[in-house]
Amino acid sequence: MNKIQITIIVILLAALLAFPQFITSESVLNLAVYVLLYVSIASSWNVLGGFAGQTNLGHAAFFGVGALVTRMLWFAGWNIFASMVIGALVAVVLALIIGVPAFRLRGVYFAIGTLALSQILLITVGNTFSTISSIPTEDLKVYSLVPRYYMFLGVALLTIVTAYVLLNSRFGLGITAVREEEDAAESLGVSALKYKMLAFGISAFFGGLTGGAFAFYHVGYYPQLTFGPEWTFDSMMMAYIGGVGTIVGPVIGAVFFVVLREFLALRFAEFHLIIFGVLFILVVLFLPDGFMGIWEKIRKRLLRRSK
Amino acid sequence: MPLLKIEGLCKSFGGLKAVNDVSFDVAEGEIVGLIGPNGSGKTTLLNLLTGFLKPDAGLITFQGQNITGYARSNICPTGIARTFQLVKPFLGFTALQNVMVGRVFGRESTQDLKRAAEESKASLERVGLVDKANMLAKDLTLMQRKRLELARALAAKPQLLLLDELMAGLNVSEADEVCNLILNIRDSKITILIIEHIVKAITTLSDRVVVLNMGTKIAEGAPMEIIHNPQVIDVYLGRARA
Known part of the structure; x- marks a missing residue:
């Protein structure tokens, strides 16, 4: 990273930290919470979907498990942080169990396999935990959005920093090599299965952690909500719109997505889903590298001109 | 033996x-x-x-x-490297990154990416591809890709x-x-x-x-x-x- 980049990051960070001190509007704060939530979940999806190139259509399962376990432990009197970590770890265990059979499948079959597993979980959870899960009244009396905002900010930063460190490490080189050309990577000593499992575990951990933050944030919901396929597909769309496989891509994608959705939903209600569908198709067809791809092209052209 | x-x-x-x-x-x-x-x-x-x-x-x-x-x-x-009949470069990687995979995961596997990058440059030099180090593999010609594949295998020592x-x-x-x-x-x-x-x-x-x-x-x-x-x-x- 160069000096300009570091300065931008420091300013952004200060602004994010100071944000709730200046903004008191609940709707704006809620919007900020959702932006951070989607930054985390999209970045966590990106570790497997982007770095490893394994399109996981069951990411909601990890978000949901994280939320479910966190909610249970927290309501049972556990510390919220401990509850979230346990929730995330349960998500990891689930990923490792799913990973063994799922990574026998490649490409489209992996995508369908993970989608099927998460749908099974959605139905099972819906049948097992059929009553609404609400924050107890005594906790509700002291409920405030500000700590929720900081919780999401913490999870988002942790996810981004981890993803950045991973991508620039030996692990990052290995897992992206597996994505680019699995046979060649293996012939050079990279164990594809081991690296995919690692990526899957890390992706599930941060998906689960985001779910835990959601459990801390949301006042009342049916547990089934957190297992819905929209969590997966929204994450994937954000990663692709911003730039799949990059660090900044899912972040930009999430900000763009949430703000645009807010804007569209206010004007067109449910019709905004169709707009997003079309947008996603356009991005995949014409901008396979997302917004980051456009930025790269501009940067290269500027560099060439300055030579 | x-x-x-x-x-x-x-x-x-x-x-x-x-x-x-x-x-x-x-x-x-x-x-x-x-x-x-x-x-x-x-x-x-x-x-x-x-x-x-x-x-x-x-x-x-x-x-x-x-x-x-x-x-x-x-x-x-263990010390055996191969090339493929139909070359299999990491298309989205630069030539240097391609070779680094061999160096980092090969026989003398290492965590030190900086040193690996330098040694990988030496492997590229050896096959006459060092001036293409920062080019993406997908932009290389067949002959260059073959050289790249060789450099990658060599980097694995x-x-x-x-x-x-x-x-x-x-x-x-x-x-x-x-x-x-x-x-x-x-x-x-x-x-x-x-x-x-x-x-x-x-x-x-x-x-x-x-x-x-x-x-x-x-x-x-x-x-x-x-x-x-x-x-x-x-x-x-x-x-x-x-």
């Missing part, structure tokens, strides 16, 4: 015996050529050696260590290098360049097993030639002996009818 010892190696696909009871040795510092008509089992043999296929029977010993049936990602760290038709698809002058590269690699004490169709290349390069036909070894010996061996002429040109 030979560097590589192959004993009674067999592999069938359904009813087809692709490799049938093949045995031979490769001594340290040698260039051994593996030839045979299309479908004679050369690439299958190479895939057996590198763990891409599991043999039905037989023994592969490398440096006295039994490596039969090793997972394919465990082969390179192998003791044995398996080359699968490295010259296929190249013109005569490019093939000559690759020939010189291979001789240069041998001079750095890397043993080479080479599969090649171009007979001239095999005869100039190899110290010894093994001939396969329909999965069976039919001849083994010095290049000049082999090209005059009547059985070898038969399988390549068909039996002469007087």
Whole structure:
């Protein structure tokens, strides 16, 4: 990273930290919470979907498990942080169990396999935990959005920093090599299965952690909500719109997505889903590298001109 | 003790015996050529050696260590690197990143990415590709991709290098360049097993030639002996009818 980049990051960070001190509007704060939530979940999806190139259509399962376990432990009197970590770890265990059979499948079959597993979980959870899960009244009396905002900010930063460190490490080189050309990577000593499992575990951990933050944030919901396929597909769309496989891509994608959705939903209600569908198709067809791809092209052209 | 010892190696696909009871040795510092008509089992043999296929029977010993049936990602760290008949570069990586994978995960696996990058540059230099270090592999020509594949395998610091038709698809002058590269690699004490169709290349390069036909070894010996061996002429040109 160069000096300009570091300065931008420091300013952004200060602004994010100071944000709730200046903004008191609940709707704006809620919007900020959702932006951070989607930054985390999209970045966590990106570790497997982007770095490893394994399109996981069951990411909601990890978000949901994280939320479910966190909610249970927290309501049972556990510390919220401990509850979230346990929730995330349960998500990891689930990923490792799913990973063994799922990574026998490649490409489209992996995508369908993970989608099927998460749908099974959605139905099972819906049948097992059929009553609404609400924050107890005594906790509700002291409920405030500000700590929720900081919780999401913490999870988002942790996810981004981890993803950045991973991508620039030996692990990052290995897992992206597996994505680019699995046979060649293996012939050079990279164990594809081991690296995919690692990526899957890390992706599930941060998906689960985001779910835990959601459990801390949301006042009342049916547990089934957190297992819905929209969590997966929204994450994937954000990663692709911003730039799949990059660090900044899912972040930009999430900000763009949430703000645009807010804007569209206010004007067109449910019709905004169709707009997003079309947008996603356009991005995949014409901008396979997302917004980051456009930025790269501009940067290269500027560099060439300055030579 | 030979560097590589192959004993009674067999592999069938359904009813087809692709490799049938093949045995031979490769001594340290040698260039051994593996030839045979299309479908004679050369690439299958190479895939057996590198763990891409599991043999039905037989023994592969490398440096006295039994490596039969090793997972394919465990082969390179023991000191065997390969290239692919149809080159398989990491297309979205730069040339340098391609080579770094070999350096970082190969025989002397390392965590130190900075040092690995520098040493990988040296590997690119060796195949004459250092000025393309920051180009994406997908923007390289076939000849450059072949060089890249070679640099990547070399960066893994192998003791044995398996080359699968490295010259296929190249013109005569490019093939000559690759020939010189291979001789240069041998001079750095890397043993080479080479599969090649171009007979001239095999005869100039190899110290010894093994001939396969329909999965069976039919001849083994010095290049000049082999090209005059009547059985070898038969399988390549068909039996002469007087």
